[in-house]
Amino acid sequence: MEKRSLISRFDFLWSGLDKTLGLIVLGLVAISMVTFISASSGTPVKFIDQLRNLALAYSVMLLVSKIPPKWLEKSAVWIYSLGIALLLAVAAFGLIKKGARRWVNIGVVIQPSEIMKIAMPLMLAWYFQRREGVLKNWDYAVAVLLLALPVALIARQPDLGTALLVVAAGLYVIILAGFPWKYIIPVVALGTFCILLIIIFGSYICDPQLAWPILHDYQKHRICTLLDPSTDPLGKGFHTIQSVIAIGSGGIFGKGWLNGTQAHLEFIPEKHTDFIFAVFSEEFGLIGNVVLLALFAALIQRGFAISSNAPTLFTRLLGGSITLIFFTYAFVNMGMVSGLLPVVGVPLPFISYGGTALVTLGVGVGILMSIHRYRRLVQS
Template sequence: MKLLFKIFLRSVTAFDWPLMIVLLLLGATGLLVMHSAVGGTDWRYADHLRNLLIGLGVMWVVAMVPFPYILKLAVPFYVLGVVLLLGVEFFGSTSKGATRWLNLGFIRIQPSEMLKIAVPLMLAWYFHKRESTLKFYDFFVAGALLVVPFMLIVKQPDLGTALLVFGAGFCVIYFAGLSFKLLIPILIAAIVGIGGIIAYQEDLCKEGTDWVVLHDYQKHRVCTLLDPNNDPLGKGFHTIQSTIAVGSGGVYGKGYMSGTQTHLDFIPERTTDFIFAVFAEEFGLYGGVTLLILYLLLVFRGLAIAIRAPTHASRLLAGALTMVLFVYVFVNIGMVTGILPVVGVPLPLLSYGGTALLTIGIACGILMSISHYIPGNES
């Protein structure tokens, strides 16, 4: 009876309520805009509602697990993720030119999604173990732990997921004490590279030009970002139509279920990657700013949990997971508004997609576990 009472008490107190309230508001907004995007309550709306409930349920379960037990799963979770990525490399299913899925017979999974959690968890565990004897070479070991899954995901190819995995892992390494001075040469090289692409885009974006380090579809996305009107009915169609929808919403929006770009089928992938265009068209600038405020509150709450976290590992992991949520939002809205290339990153709690909602649920569950974690009180 005492054990049951402790389980019940933990289930009641598992939620971090400031974080939970923001998530519920975003989830409700997602259901609202999905209803408009699909034009009613068809199977996609029902699936999104189911996936949202599953994601929240998984979050609740993870939130009840004491953080030390979550940290103990770091190594097996990471190893399993890398093994599954190798399985994709040799036995994966290919669709639309990309090999990202692994058919296990009873279920078809996308292993790269689990690395968004497994990589920062593994790195937090590693730095936790090395906290008292941390040396410079430990950052090289951590870099290797990050690069292995990153390169396997890039090879699929899945640049969007690879960047999210890299961002999550890099945040842990940086928060663990990596000197900013070491990043200056990389930043300079990136600025020079971007400047060179912009300056010589006419030659670099010609058909047949090989960029060596990027696949053709990735090169086309960069070139489309620079000038989507080069192929307005092809590669530039997504960017052009989404920016038209966002701009046509104006200050007040066209009204719920009244978006012409949405309901005349001009917005591509309007239930997934480009759902923000649907929202912005119907709710305008005021709606878009309100949504951004909700996401900022989500990020601020995550950072507050990271700052108050009682151990080194919990601070590293909470900070990294919060930055992953930030990158989700920044990249998605950036590509919809035409300031970033289209890389296939969903908008948290709004975009259709069960795997992404499950990943976000696990991440938020870990944040909640950290928020009420008191060392020495794990039982």
């Protein structure tokens, strides 16, 4: 009997997985590990904590990758309903931390809004799969209602950042399902016009005596601080000012690993989570950022390649929306840290420290792996 090598004994860990996608994610994780060692200095979290989170995310990814997309399609309504039930539980008796009611204790403390980042595209992809061939304009209205319910519950917590990510996840499915561009273009034009008005009349609308409808005061303050961080240099503007200084001081080649002054002198807040990109930029400079952006671009390109070759409408919509969620995470985080977007607490995918967020990303990658595996099985 031929003796198996040590590596071949563990081939079940990657057998059937998309190797290209796996190598891209591995590259991002390698950058995460190197950066985390520097970014975690002076914080209560340890390197072993991030290794544990990554191991959990990988285990979840491996498990999800072995679930046939047909099973995901059948469970979409149940997962969405569970997410809604947990969000209602948060509203009724959720735990309050830092002034927000976002968590619920069900034996373990969880944040149900994270579930909706996956449950929302699952549900809408299932709905449009059921309506394939008989799709009408009112179907898009039904999809918007399915999206509006969890978004309203999440925004009420309040958690505007997560609410916007769930909105994006749902809208991606609706757009990919064929929502007419004649309705999209006017909305984009109106949004652009409103942003220009905010920039032009920023000093007036940011007057402390002027109340904004719908948004909370702290959310108004975030937007106004984005327009002019110097109005609150030791408060909300401190995050933006210090992260922009860190990115600019990195130059082309960076200051070198472990040599970032902004990070190690504790000027960068949340340096191992939301603002880890500032730590990376300061130490590895423009060249490091180009490598990081190339990896994210490769991740998105590979996700679209898997989605475009998927055999059903459900898998194409689900894969495409998850790929665009990865893009949204990276775009919002880098824009936030660079001072181009408000600070909304969105982690940098596979780079930032985190537990629930990493598991959610692991589920997303696992779904893409499952779609790829299923396509190969169908074609074989």
